[in-house]
Amino acid sequence: MWCLGVILTAAVSGQQAGVPLTLPPWTAGTLDLHHIVTGRGNSTFVVFPDATTMLVDAGAVVSAPLHADPLPDGSRSPGAWIVDYVRQFHPTPARPHLDYAVVTHFHADHFGEVTAGSRTNGAGVALSGITEVLDSLGAGVVVDRAWPSYDYPSDLRADAAVDNYRRFLADAVARTGLRVERVRVGSASQFRVNRDPRWPDVGVRPVAANGEIWTGTGEATEQTFPPLAALAHADHPDENMCSIGLRLHYGRFDYFTGGDLPGDPEGAPAWQGVETRLGAVLGPTDVHQVNHHGSIDPATPGFLAALRSRVLIVPAWAPTHPSPDVLKRLLNTRYYAGPRDVFTLALREPMTHAIGARVRQLAAPHGHVVVRVAPGGAAYSVYVLDYTSPARRVTAMFGPYASR
Numbered sequence: 483m484w485c486l487g488v489i490l491t492a493a494v495s496g497q498q499a500g501v502p503l504t505l506p507p508w509t510a511g512t513l514d515l516h517h518i519v520t521g522r523g524n525s526t527f528v529v530f531p532d533a534t535t536m537l538v539d540a541g542a543v544v545s546a547p548l549h550a551d552p553l554p555d556g557s558r559s560p561g562a563w564i565v566d567y568v569r570q571f572h573p574t575p576a577r578p579h580l581d582y583a584v585v586t587h588f589h590a591d592h593f594g595e596v597t598a599g600s601r602t603n604g605a606g607v608a609l610s611g612i613t614e615v616l617d618s619l620g621a622g623v624v625v626d627r628a629w630p631s632y633d634y635p636s637d638l639r640a641d642a643a644v645d646n647y648r649r650f651l652a653d654a655v656a657r658t659g660l661r662v663e664r665v666r667v668g669s670a671s672q673f674r675v676n677r678d679p680r681w682p683d684v685g686v687r688p689v690a691a692n693g694e695i696w697t698g699t700g701e702a703t704e705q706t707f708p709p710l711a712a713l714a715h716a717d718h719p720d721e722n723m724c725s726i727g728l729r730l731h732y733g734r735f736d737y738f739t740g741g742d743l744p745g746d747p748e749g750a751p752a753w754q755g756v757e758t759r760l761g762a763v764l765g766p767t768d769v770h771q772v773n774h775h776g777s778i779d780p781a782t783p784g785f786l787a788a789l790r791s792r793v794l795i796v797p798a799w800a801p802t803h804p805s806p807d808v809l810k811r812l813l814n815t816r817y818y819a820g821p822r823d824v825f826t827l828a829l830r831e832p833m834t835h836a837i838g839a840r841v842r843q844l845a846a847p848h849g850h851v852v853v854r855v856a857p858g859g860a861a862y863s864v865y866v867l868d869y870t871s872p873a874r875r876v877t878a879m880f881g882p883y884a885s886r
């Protein structure tokens with residue numbers, strides 16, 4: 483499997499020669515975006531130019547489907563592998579604390595699955611995914627879409643994993659002074675990531691959550707989901723639609739990540755196509771993480787044409803990621819002209835057969851994908867790191883790309 487990856491990456495023209503053995507250490511002024519592979523869900527570790535750190539999601543599917551082996555292996559839980567990764571690349575490895583942790587939405591592949599076999603902490607709370615990571619590393623602020631009521635679009639507390647997560651937060655708030663906040667869509671100040679006066683032009687803005695979408699003007703937002711009382715129960719928003727979307731910028735560089743936001747669910751009411759509304763607000767975006775693992779409905783032509791991304795990262799972990807038609811859309815130059823490099827984090831073998839020859843158009847099908855933005859934000863490079871061993875050697879390097 484890994485040999486296949488090496489052959490495929492070597493075929494891509496944008497790949498650089500003279501690849502370093504390991505990722506050069508982060509230095510002040512650099513923005514790093516690490517898309518971590520565990521084979522069991524999403525997790526992105528961000529180091530801002532001022533050394534502020536943020537983790538977006540910490541998935542940990544335990545009852546995984548066939549052909550979704552844990553990566554690099556099952557000797558540790560997904561949460562423990564995320565902790566190990568963060569310790570390796572944290573700007574202060576001796577104290578690998580997280581300033582911010584974001585849970586985009588409450589699905590196991592984004593915040594963790596709780597089972598009867600889950601390890602527990604002293605407060606009797608199960609440690610899986612985000613709770614395991616927070617228990618190990620600690621965090622300053624946790625941001626999610628539902629604090630403190632957890633009641634939209636239904637009573638989330640009835641879900642065992644959400645209930646466990648809430649109990650973890652309540653204990654940590656009381657015991658460690660953790661802060662928890664509901665995401666403030668449109669806010670340019672919820673995340674303070676520009677504390678170094680040498681690098682002031684960097685920020686994070688939540689652009690979507692629970693149907694509330696930033697308008698693109700100031701901090702104004704619009705509620706795009708109808709009131710629940712006006713909807714048939716079958717048309718209520720689902721968990722994916724409520725995902726938090728984040729836009730990061732650094733100088734001219736723009737990045738988007740949006741959990742499992744849907745594209746245009748077939749036959750569904752138009753308001754459920756969150757991407758359509760969001761594309762117009764986001765506009766040109768250098769790098770984006772493809773929504774919902776590239777699974778069936780995201781990456782609509784309109785969304786791709788609005789973002790015109792040079793680099794697209796598909797957080798593939800299950801054998802259904804990305805669907806062949808989504809990959810075809812990502813590569814389609816009719817939606818927007820020009821070259822683009824598409825990375826998948828862990829392309830499972832069954833999907834390579836379903837995709838067929840187009841798989842050779844991937845920049846790299848396997849590896850942790852690190853986007854490293856140079857001081858000031860004018861240029862960036864992409865490093866692919868080996869996920870088969872904890873050494874995490876660099877296997878390929880792409881760029882530098884000019885930010886637009």
Ligand SMILES: [Zn+2]
Nearest residue numbers: 589591742774
């Ligand atoms: Zn997901």
